[in-house]
Every structure is written in structure tokens, then in C-alpha cells.
Amino acid sequence: MTDPTATDQRAADLAARLTAVRSEVAAAVAAAGRAPGEVELLVVTKFFPAADVRRLIDLGERAFGESREPEASRKIAELGDLVAGAPAGAGPGVAFDMIGGVQGKKAKTIARWARSVHSVDRTRIVEQLAAGARAAVDDGRRTGDLGVFVQVSLDGDPARGGVVAADLGRLADEVLAAGSLRLRGLMAIAPVGGDRERWLADLAAIRERFLAAHPTARELSAGMSGDLRLAIGYGSTCVRVGTAIMGARPILSH
Ligand SMILES: *Cc1c(COP(=O)(O)O)cnc(C)c1O
Numbered sequence: 001m002t003d004p005t006a007t008d009q010r011a012a013d014l015a016a017r018l019t020a021v022r023s024e025v026a027a028a029v030a031a032a033g034r035a036p037g038e039v040e041l042l043v044v045t046k047f048f049p050a051a052d053v054r055r056l057i058d059l060g061e062r063a064f065g066e067s068r069e070p071e072a073s074r075k076i077a078e079l080g081d082l083v084a085g086a087p088a089g090a091g092p093g094v095a096f097d098m099i100g101g102v103q104g105k106k107a108k109t110i111a112r113w114a115r116s117v118h119s120v121d122r123t124r125i126v127e128q129l130a131a132g133a134r135a136a137v138d139d140g141r142r143t144g145d146l147g148v149f150v151q152v153s154l155d156g157d158p159a160r161g162g163v164v165a166a167d168l169g170r171l172a173d174e175v176l177a178a179g180s181l182r183l184r185g186l187m188a189i190a191p192v193g194g195d196r197e198r199w200l201a202d203l204a205a206i207r208e209r210f211l212a213a214h215p216t217a218r219e220l221s222a223g224m225s226g227d228l229r230l231a232i233g234y235g236s237t238c239v240r241v242g243t244a245i246m247g248a249r250p251i252l253s254h
Helices: 008-031 050-058 071-079 104-113 123-138 165-178 196-213 228-233
Strands: 040-044 063-066 095-098 114-120 146-152 181-188 219-221 238-241
Touching: 008 040, 008 050, 008 228, 050 071, 063 071, 071 095, 071 104, 104 114, 104 123, 114 123, 114 181, 123 146, 123 165, 123 181, 146 165, 165 181, 165 196, 181 196, 196 228, 219 238, 228 238
Parallel strands: 040 063, 040 238, 063 095, 095 114, 114 146, 146 181, 181 219
Antiparallel strands: none
């Protein structure tokens, strides 16, 4: 079987879908009366090879999302100089964010490569990421603090990660107190089977209250392939888009 991600046709497919998604983001930003550039497109490259990231860099993309370690570390190592020129957290280079659930034993490695972690939902992970970021700065693997989004649970389902709204403020204060971390804002994943308008409206209300206590943590990571337009309407500053750009994710055998 031929690998559909190995050919130049692949570059053309990525270019076409990327153009469509960029247009959709721009149209949603305009429809919401927001300023162009207010919403970052994070291209989610999980399950896809480093060669695809290279194609996307050629197409002008600079911000990528990965959800699993060690897949992310391996891919970033393969990209070599493309990423190595800019240590995590530095300047205008290529950046990778961690968007998946963080296992404690992986926190130290993630703090070496991630610009930001979108999925922070408990005290222990705050401590481990802070220690990891400190160590990574000390040994020259990163410059600057590790960005943190506190993940909000909209349905209270612990399997999907996130903290319930009542505990957000406390966790955010822990991020602020930890050092080596920069609190960027909130993140949410759509609940399964929920009404999309409803959860986005709930999220916007939670964010409004959150901002009263944490006025500088203005970012909102919300919206994926299926709901990015709606999420931008409800204030998202970062849409995490996989399928609409990359195509369907390959099924892994393990
Ligand atoms: C995989 C993933 C995405 C991308 O989802 P698509 O529906 O493929 O766009 C976004 N956010 C998180 C947290 C993910 O794990």
C-alpha cells in the first residue's frame, strides 16, 4: 500500500484544505466584528508525520498542536533545524503546543518542547510543569516561561479532563504562584453530544467571571474542525484544527 502522506499530491491536498480553513477563520472573525489576527490557527498534527509539518511550514504555518508524548518529541526531533533554531518559548519560530492530557511522568519532557500546555487541570501537573520548565530553562532547552491554559470541564466528566468552574480560580492562582509558568487563559473541549451553542455560551459566561479575577489571562482555546466558526463567535482566540486540514486521522494498530 502506498502511504498517502508521502507524495506531492499530499502537499496539494494540504494547501487546498488549509486555504479553506484560513478563509473560514477569517470570515468568522469578520462576522464577529473582531480584529484580524485576534485568533490563532493551531494546526493539530497528531498521528501525522513530520513530513506533513514540513509541508505546512512551507505553506506558512508556524503553530502546531500535539496531544501525545513521546510522539511529539520524536516529531520535533525529526524536524531538527526547523525547530531547533528557536528554543521553546522563543521568538517567531515554529511553535508546538501540548493539547492532550498530561501524564505526570511526561511533564518534564513536555516542558522542554511546548510553547504552551492547553490541558492543565490539576495541582500536581502545575507543580510538575513548573519544575520541568525551570529545569529546561536552566539547561538551555527553552527560553521564557511555559504558557498554561487551565482546562475547564463543561460536563463534569473526569474522563475528558478539566476542572469544574468552581475550582478554576484556585487552580489559576496556583499557576500564577508556581513561577516559570505564564497563565494565558482557559481551554475547553466540546462535551460529547451536547448542544454546541449551549456549551459555548456557558464557556463564555465562565470566562467572563474568570476574567474579573484574572484580567490578563485573556486567551480562550476553543473550537475544532466542526465548530470553529461558532467558537470564534463566542470569543475563542485559538482554534485547534486537525481533521479539516490534515484529513481523517490514521487508525493505529496499537
Ligand atoms: C485532536 C484534537 C483536536 C483536533 O480535532 P479535529 O476535530 O480533528 O479538528 C483539537 N483539540 C484537541 C484537544 C484534540 O485532541
